[in-house]
Amino acid sequence: MEVSIKDIIKPENLVYQKSSLLTEKPMHYCPGCTHGVVNRLIAEVIEELGLQQETIGVTPVGCSVLLYNYIDIDWQEAAHGRAPALGTGIKRLRPDKYVFTYQGDGDLAAIGTAETIHACNRGENILMVFINNGIYGMTGGQMAPTTLEGMAASTCPFGRDPERDGNPLRMTEIVATLPGTRYVTRQAAHTAGAVRKLKKALIKGFNNQKENKGTSFIEVVSTCNSGWKMTPVQANEWMVENMFPFYPLGDIKDK
Amino acid sequence: MAKMKGAIVVDMVSCKGCSLCVEACPTQVIGLADEVNAKGYNYAYMVNPEACTGCSNCAMVCPDSCITVYRMKVAEPA
Amino acid sequence: MKGNEAIAEAAIRCGVDGYFGYPITPQSEVMETLMLLKPWETTGMVVLQAESEIASINMVYGGAGCGKKVMTSSSSPGVSLMQEGLTYLAGAELPCVVVNVVRGGPGLGTIQPAQSDYFQSVKGGGHGDYKLIVLAPASVQEMADFVELAFDLAFKYRNPALILSDGMIGQMMEKVELKPYKNRWTNEEIDQLHPWATTGKPAERERNIITSVELDPNAFERFNHKLQDKYRKMQEEEVRCEQFNCEDADYLLVAYGSSARICQKAMELARAKGLKVGLLRPITLFPYPTREIQALLGHVKGILSVELSEGQMVEDVRLAVDGKVKVEHFGRVGGVVHSPEEVVEALERKIIGG
Numbered sequence: 049m050e051v052s053i054k055d056i057i058k059p060e061n062l063v064y065q066k067s068s069l070l071t072e073k074p075m076h077y078c079p080g081c082t083h084g085v086v087n088r089l090i091a092e093v094i095e096e097l098g099l100q101q102e103t104i105g106v107t108p109v110g111c112s113v114l115l116y117n118y119i120d121i122d123w124q125e126a127a128h129g130r131a132p133a134l135g136t137g138i139k140r141l142r143p144d145k146y147v148f149t150y151q152g153d154g155d156l157a158a159i160g161t162a163e164t165i166h167a168c169n170r171g172e173n174i175l176m177v178f179i180n181n182g183i184y185g186m187t188g189g190q191m192a193p194t195t196l197e198g199m200a201a202s203t204c205p206f207g208r209d210p211e212r213d214g215n216p217l218r219m220t221e222i223v224a225t226l227p228g229t230r231y232v233t234r235q236a237a238h239t240a241g242a243v244r245k246l247k248k249a250l251i252k253g254f255n256n257q258k259e260n261k262g263t264s265f266i267e268v269v270s271t272c273n274s275g276w277k278m279t280p281v282q283a284n285e286w287m288v289e290n291m292f293p294f295y296p297l298g299d300i301k302d303k
Numbered sequence: 304m305a306k307m308k309g310a311i312v313v314d315m316v317s318c319k320g321c322s323l324c325v326e327a328c329p330t331q332v333i334g335l336a337d338e339v340n341a342k343g344y345n346y347a348y349m350v351n352p353e354a355c356t357g358c359s360n361c362a363m364v365c366p367d368s369c370i371t372v373y374r375m376k377v378a379e380p381a
Numbered sequence: 382m383k384g385n386e387a388i389a390e391a392a393i394r395c396g397v398d399g400y401f402g403y404p405i406t407p408q409s410e411v412m413e414t415l416m417l418l419k420p421w422e423t424t425g426m427v428v429l430q431a432e433s434e435i436a437s438i439n440m441v442y443g444g445a446g447c448g449k450k451v452m453t454s455s456s457s458p459g460v461s462l463m464q465e466g467l468t469y470l471a472g473a474e475l476p477c478v479v480v481n482v483v484r485g486g487p488g489l490g491t492i493q494p495a496q497s498d499y500f501q502s503v504k505g506g507g508h509g510d511y512k513l514i515v516l517a518p519a520s521v522q523e524m525a526d527f528v529e530l531a532f533d534l535a536f537k538y539r540n541p542a543l544i545l546s547d548g549m550i551g552q553m554m555e556k557v558e559l560k561p562y563k564n565r566w567t568n569e570e571i572d573q574l575h576p577w578a579t580t581g582k583p584a585e586r587e588r589n590i591i592t593s594v595e596l597d598p599n600a601f602e603r604f605n606h607k608l609q610d611k612y613r614k615m616q617e618e619e620v621r622c623e624q625f626n627c628e629d630a631d632y633l634l635v636a637y638g639s640s641a642r643i644c645q646k647a648m649e650l651a652r653a654k655g656l657k658v659g660l661l662r663p664i665t666l667f668p669y670p671t672r673e674i675q676a677l678l679g680h681v682k683g684i685l686s687v688e689l690s691e692g693q694m695v696e697d698v699r700l701a702v703d704g705k706v707k708v709e710h711f712g713r714v715g716g717v718v719h720s721p722e723e724v725v726e727a728l729e730r731k732i733i734g735g
Contacts, residue, residue, distance in 0.1 A: 137440035137447075166436065
């Protein structure tokens with residue numbers, strides 16, 4: 049017997065649908081942007097863990113500044129780089145809540161370096177999500193602290209020259225050395241497998257907060273196809289070839 | 304023997320035609336439409352629906368949460 | 382006790398939930414006192430030494446966004462670092478209290494007292510059209526009393542409030558009457574009192590978003606107008622000042638904080654010389670006692686604004702007076718404090734004789 053599409057598309061056969069915590073607002077990100085995937089996963093994790101009423105999120109400055117439009121939870125919007133300080137203030141005064149910050153590479157690894165390192169060093173009992181796409185997306189493709197050597201950006205149009213521009217920064221390895229961090233991992237979201245692993249990491253990052261044993265820190269090596277001036281598919285390929293050797297995936301610390 | 308048959312529903316209004324789902328599909332089910340949606344994007348659709356196994360890989364990589372996935376077990380014809 | 386210690390005692394007693402700070406002279410006793418008193422064991426108040434003033438003010442933002450009573454304190458260079466946070470707090474309409482125990486600037490300057498942060502406190506400091514509620518204590522008692530007053534005003538208007546003190550009041554020892562302990566708000570009370578706070582979104586309400594970003598120009602213009610309406614209401618309802626011998630005064634001294642203490646003596650010296658001198662002490666610097674000054678212009682012939690600066694508040698006095706009588710500035714700077722005799726001499730030279 050042949051099965052028609054109509055037979056398959058029935059409520060009892062549903063295996064995946066958009067999280068109910070995602071709002072109806074269309075995301076403003078460029079087509080193919082990794083932010084969309086990570087935003088979606090965070091919504092799914094909060095929904096699946098039943099933490100809508102228990103979660104306070106902190107959004108950064110950068111492409112994801114308007115993240116609070118997409119996930120139906122309480123949010124605070126931070127100044128550039130200051131999300132970990134907000135997260136500290138929130139968690140210290142509401143230790144009963146789940147707190148996470150969401151920042152890009154400029155936010156977390158340049159202007160907010162001090163706040164990042166000290167929140168991790170104090171072992172603030174929060175989850176920090178770090179989107180590393182090696183470029184400043186929102187402002188139009190300038191060099192980031194994580195821009196690879198030789199990689200072009202609008203403020204290093206002929207490629208990053210370490211002699212002039214300094215070296216790309218591996219923030220995740222740095223915070224892993226701090227006693228305050230409990231779980232430090234580097235993930236990606238370019239394939240279905242990578243997305244599933246990332247989701248597990250996010251679940252861990254939320255669940256860790258039950259035990260108050262330190263900071264969970266998840267880097268997501270990401271693409272910025274607009275900034276990189278590629279198609280989304282090319283950007284994924286370029287990321288695998290160029291970003292992963294310098295920013296290798298996997299758990300760095302899990303205690 | 305039973306095999307998995309699947310189908311996807313793409314929210315063509317919010318699809319931005321990034322084609323990450325096209326790339327992620329192991330059975331080449333998805334293509335981009337020749338027509339564009341209201342935002343001017345060539346949205347994704349099932350170009351080869353018979354091949355869909357409902358694996359959800361397309362939905363996993365979709366940045367705009369446009370894809371709903373259905374899956375059912377179907378008895379293999381003898 | 383010291384002015385700085387009074388701030389700490391008063392904070393615990395009026396039910397403050399959190400203090401985030403970074404050491405800087407001449408205000409480090411605030412956090413030192415809190416750490417010695419260990420309020421986390423009694424009232425549950427959180428006290429944390431941050432990695433910088435930038436982090437402190439942003440921890441304050443996070444706590445304030447949860448509807449908690451949160452504060453920080455610093456001195457001039459540290460408060461300069463907080464300006465980013467303050468404009469975000471004002472833009473997000475968050476209540477909090479910041480204490481500035483002012484020292485002389487610019488730059489690293491001196492650890493001695495000054496009043497040269499008036500512009501920064503009253504005219505903005507950070508970017509954008511915003512105002513802080515600014516209270517200027519002139520005694521250790523007021524250091525204690527103004528903590529609660531500042532929180533009351535901050536929450537009434539959902540706006541940051543600044544206690545603008547200086548190294549003299551912060552370090553000075555006086556007798557203080559402390560108020561009895563008040564309970565901190567419970568989380569349930571906060572849900573009732575501050576429905577805007579991020580406390581975790583229950584199904585029955587919309588999500589709360591604490592933010593200062595608005596990309597729609599028309600919406601953002603409306604928001605700016607709303608802030609201005611709030612500041613106008615403060616100007617109508619919250620002006621506080623103290624007047625001494627102003628009823629019959631020919632000449633007026635205008636001074637706040639430690640300079641007002643000196644001017645009180647200067648006024649007595651001038652009166653002893655037969656000069657009919659009054660003193661107006663603004664307690665709120667924003668909103669400024671503009672109308673109170675204007676009300677005296679029927680009989681006052683000249684005004685000397687006396688500040689430990691090169692002349693900052695004098696601009697607000699001149700705006701109030703609008704050219705009707707002579708207004709001059711006098712003040713020592715760089716950590717030097719003027720004497721009452723110097724004030725009288727300046728009044729005679731710049732206003733009476735001039």
